Amino acid sequence: MNESLNESKDLAAEKLEDLEQSVEDNATEEKTMDEMMEEFEAMESAMDRDAAMAAASTVPVAKKRRNLARGNAISGLIFVSPFIIGFLLFLLYPLQLSLRMCFCKVDAIPGAGLRLTWNNYDNFNKIFRVEPEFLQYLVEEMKRMALFVPGILVFSFFMAILLNQEFKGRTIVRAVYFLPVILASGVFVGLENNNALLSSIKDATKADSSLSSITTTLEKILLTGETGNKFFQYIIDIVGQVYDIAMASGIQIIIFLSGLQTIPPSMFEAAKIEGCTSWESFWKITFPLIGSMILVNVIYTLVDFFTRTDSNLMGLFDRTLLQRFEYGKVAAMSWVYFLIIAAILGIVMLIFSRRVYYYD
Amino acid sequence: MKKIKAGRQPNRSRAGDVGVAIVLMIFGAFFAFPLVYAINAAFKPLNELFIYPPKLFVRNPTTDNFSDLFLLLNKQGVITFTRYMFNSVFVTTVGTIGHIIVASMAAYVLAKYRFPGSRTFFAAVTVALMFTGYVTQIPGYLIMAKLGWTNTYLSLIIPAFASPMGLFLMKQFMESSIPDVLIEAAKIDGAKEGKVFISIVMPLVKPAILTLMIFSIQALWNNAGTTYIYRDELKMLPFALQTVGAGGVARTGAASAATLFLMIPPLTCFILAQSNIVETMASSGIKE
Known part of the structure; x- marks a missing residue:
């Protein structure tokens, strides 16, 4: 979803320049128009009445048009301003305040709010050198990302292709696959974690899986093998997390599905007439044409993965904020986290956007 | 489709x-x-x-779990279950309606008109989607305190109006599903902006409105309201139910009833608006 971010920023800068220039142009034009008008009026006194009438009639028309444009601008402003005000007040202002907190020592003074005292890079020093958990969790999170994001993408792509087939009751099945998106957030997850019953079940199943079964034996054989045990570990991790991966891929499936439906069926027909097998047409038609959706999904998945609230890192933020009251540290940690996310997104966009083929 | x-x-x-x-x-x-x-x-x-x-x-x-739950909730203190219920329903309804109106008004202008800074603004909204709630929690509280909105419903309702997700979805949907020609035609026939918005744009984006409704209801309904509110009688339903769940193993039954109870409203809305939601998510995915 943020793929067009950098692009749009650049474009916005360009647009702004263009606009400013055009405003200036307009201003100069108006000036010259006014001058011409004055000249015209000066000349007009010496001329006959018809010309004067014509000059007089052009003025109100121009004024009316300008009023109309201004009216549009005003109503546009009325439409956007509530959101802009809310956005500035409840998001942008807090964000810049927290950015300032990164570089400050924050003390709460009873009755007077917060006092910010500049302490350079002390917070960053602390989170990287003193705080033992931050770096560890950060690295863990990156590892999980390397596991989850490809897993989610492959899984949702596969499911989308299946759901794109024709069969009875397709809408209902699609709705079922969207269910986790509705249920996943908020209280349900909270209760799942806090619930004594569920946690006891979790312990029970954990105890269960330590019993030796065919899969664990297989796992051991694969992992103790000389070559590529890292690779097998990766695959086994993905299989182990398949439930979590499935739960997190509701929206991705929908996005892929919409991409699949924009591919014109005539293409497949033509390929079939030329003697293409389904396998070939999948790699030569479906895969390249869905490229832009893959990019959208990679970005969505990354953002979704990093902003979920049940990770260790978020737990650390929560503890630092609500139990230890170290606001400056939390601000510094979350900005470091944000910058890392932004960097990863930037790299992904750079790699993908060159290869994506856009079909119109 | x-x-x-x-x-x-x-x-x-x-x-x-x-x-x-x-x-x-x-x-x-x-x-x-x-x-x-x-x-x-x-x-x-x-x-x-x-x-x-x-x-x-x-x-x-x-149905023992449910009767246990209501018994527990009513026993808990002076504040009755219906009070929490009212808080939740009130905040969710007002917040959702306001969010839909504010977000779609802004989305209409951003999708169909260019004005200086419009692209920058939209970029800022998309970046804001990436931040987690922890970043803004303390500054958000400071603002609420300055406005004097702590311990009021306003502290929950007004920020919901300007949630960036709504604007993002709505703008993408409007760009793809409302032809410019239609708006021009209406204007040539003498419709003013307000008229165009109410009688042409809004009916056309009904699927997106329903989607926004679901997301907003889900967010507000699951909000315990404990960040800006300290007075118990103004807190929301999830707060009451969390206290039940926190009561230990003996309350497991009541807690699972509470889970179901909280799931019902978003789920009902989802079932009612199901096909439309899938459509909106799909088309907002296309146009990026």
Whole structure:
């Protein structure tokens, strides 16, 4: 979803320049128009009445048009301003305040709010050198990302292709696959974690899986093998997390599905007439044409993965904020986290956007 | 979306059909599992809840858990269950309606007009989607304190109006589904901006409105309201239910009833608006 971010920023800068220039142009034009008008009026006194009438009639028309444009601008402003005000007040202002907190020592003074005292890079020093958990969790999170994001993408792509087939009751099945998106957030997850019953079940199943079964034996054989045990570990991790991966891929499936439906069926027909097998047409038609959706999904998945609230890192933020009251540290940690996310997104966009083929 | 005829594809065998159906069913079961589990757990009597190994389906369904829950909630203090219920319903309704109006008004202008800074603004909104709530929690509180909105419903309702997700979805949907020609035609016929917005734009984006409604209801309904509010009588339903769940093992039954109870409103809305939501998510994915 943020793929067009950098692009749009650049474009916005360009647009702004263009606009400013055009405003200036307009201003100069108006000036010259006014001058011409004055000249015209000066000349007009010496001329006959018809010309004067014509000059007089052009003025109100121009004024009316300008009023109309201004009216549009005003109503546009009325439409956007509530959101802009809310956005500035409840998001942008807090964000810049927290950015300032990164570089400050924050003390709460009873009755007077917060006092910010500049302490350079002390917070960053602390989170990287003193705080033992931050770096560890950060690295863990990156590892999980390397596991989850490809897993989610492959899984949702596969499911989308299946759901794109024709069969009875397709809408209902699609709705079922969207269910986790509705249920996943908020209280349900909270209760799942806090619930004594569920946690006891979790312990029970954990105890269960330590019993030796065919899969664990297989796992051991694969992992103790000389070559590529890292690779097998990766695959086994993905299989182990398949439930979590499935739960997190509701929206991705929908996005892929919409991409699949924009591919014109005539293409497949033509390929079939030329003697293409389904396998070939999948790699030569479906895969390249869905490229832009893959990019959208990679970005969505990354953002979704990093902003979920049940990770260790978020737990650390929560503890630092609500139990230890170290606001400056939390601000510094979350900005470091944000910058890392932004960097990863930037790299992904750079790699993908060159290869994506856009079909119109 | 074009209408698809149900039936077998000519080039696939019956065995292939069955295979696809089986794979879909297995993963479908995955996806439906939390819902099925929550519903069943809510109706299990206490002895069944602690069966080992745990069973998914209930054998002797009772409504004991629900009566326990209401009993507990009413016993808890001076504040009755209906008060929490009212808080939640009120905040959710007002917040959702306001969010839909504010977000779609701004989205209309951003989608159909260019003004200086409009692209920058939209970029800022998309970046804001990436931040987690922890970043803004303290500054948000400071603002609420300055405005004097702590301990009021306003502190929950007004920020919901300007949530960036709504603007993002709405703008993408409007760009793809409202032809400029239609708006121009209405203007040539003498409609003013307000008229165009109310009688042309809004009816056309009904699917997006329903989607926003779901997301907003979900967010507000699950909000315990404890960040800006300290007075217990103004807190929301999830707060009351969390206190029940925190009561230990003995309250497991009541807690599972509470889970189901909280799930019902967003779920009902989702079922009512299901096909539209899938459509909006799809089309907002296309236009990026």
